[in-house]
Amino acid sequence: METYEKRVLIIQAHPDDTESWCAGALALLRSKGYAISIATMTDGSLGGFGMTREETRNCRYEEARKAAAELDADFTMIGGQDGFLFDTQEMRIRTIELIRRVRPGIVLGHTPFDYHSDHRTAGEITEIACLLSTLPNVPCEEPPLEKTPLFYRTAPLTFSDVLGYPLPEPHFYLDITSVIEKKMAMLSHHKSQIEVMRVMHGIEDFFAFSKEYNREIGLKAGVTYGEYYWQHRGGGFQTYPLIQKELKKWIIEKEI
Secondary structure, eight states: OOOSEEEEEEEEESTTOOOOOOOOHHHHHHHHOOOEEEEEOOOOSOOOSOOHHHOOOHHHHHHHHHHHHHTOOOOEEEEEEETTTOOOOOHHHHHHHHHHHOOOOOEEEOOTTTTSSSHHHHHHHHHHHHHHHTTTTTTOSSOOOSOOOOOEEEESSSSOEEETTTTTOSEEEEEOOOGHHHHHHHHTTTTTTTHHHHHHHHOOOOOHHHHHHHHHHHHHHSSSSSSEEOOOOOOOOSSOHHHHHHHHEEEEEOOO
């Protein structure tokens, strides 16, 4: 077995994304002794009703911090603006600095076919930041890593891509039945998003919708509740299947 740091860094676009898509995997990795760090590219300050942007930002920070605490995880906002997230040199350097501070063996980020532009942009920034995290000439205050982190991609909100076509087959499903209540406990801290999801997506009960989403994934995998993932296997990245080996007990490799 190859050696990687037992630290996981999840970088998503907005507060509540981590809890929605991949909290089950994080809970299982935490049970295997991994330290968890959660980060968002943006402050989420547009995602609220009845509050100013500053009040929304503060509210969402506290919600995300409390959700992360469910896994004894730390939480960081990288500093982008939701709705106006761009792949810039500043955002790349900030993300590289975070990766180098955390020094993870595993990084998780969004897919390039997610429905939300912020998600796709965050995924692109995370991808290149992982690749550059080992290079000493990057204009970054943190020292470079000795090994490029393994990079995994999280699922989007639905079973279709940004244009509504079926998603590519995932590399594996994950049985999260044993940790579904931990995942829901984390998500339950994001109460500000109940009204946002109702207005934006017509989802009347965001938390119930999320649990049902994991149940539908579970049906595809033959378990009660599930999540699914891709490992980034493109050039420049190590492809050692660390999550698949660490969580072998809960892995189901089937077509979606």
